[in-house]
Amino acid sequence: MVEVMVQLAPDAAQAVHADGDLPRELRDATERLRALGLAFEPLHPGAQDRSLASWFRVSVEDEPTAELVAAALRDSPVVEGAYVEPLSAPPA
Numbered sequence: 001m002v003e004v005m006v007q008l009a010p011d012a013a014q015a016v017h018a019d020g021d022l023p024r025e026l027r028d029a030t031e032r033l034r035a036l037g038l039a040f041e042p043l044h045p046g047a048q049d050r051s052l053a054s055w056f057r058v059s060v061e062d063e064p065t066a067e068l069v070a071a072a073l074r075d076s077p078v079v080e081g082a083y084v085e086p087l088s089a090p091p092a
Helices: 010-017 024-035 063-074
Strands: 002-008 055-060 079-084
Touching (some): 002 010, 002 063, 010 024, 010 055, 055 063, 063 079
Antiparallel strands (some): 002 055, 002 079
């Protein structure tokens, strides 16, 4: 699995955690993820700090798809950042 790390605007992140009414821009991104069988997962579940709570991951099967997902998410005005987590290499 390849992980896409996503930082949402604080209000959007709070709506995701609360399963509340999502901003339209985030609803669009969430629907695109669901169509691919993907979802936002909190990176720091239960975090009370707003900056930690704004981080999520999306687990994707392969790197090309992960790059497409990250690029699509970056188009949303409520996404402050999205990048593909580099694969870790074994120690030399």
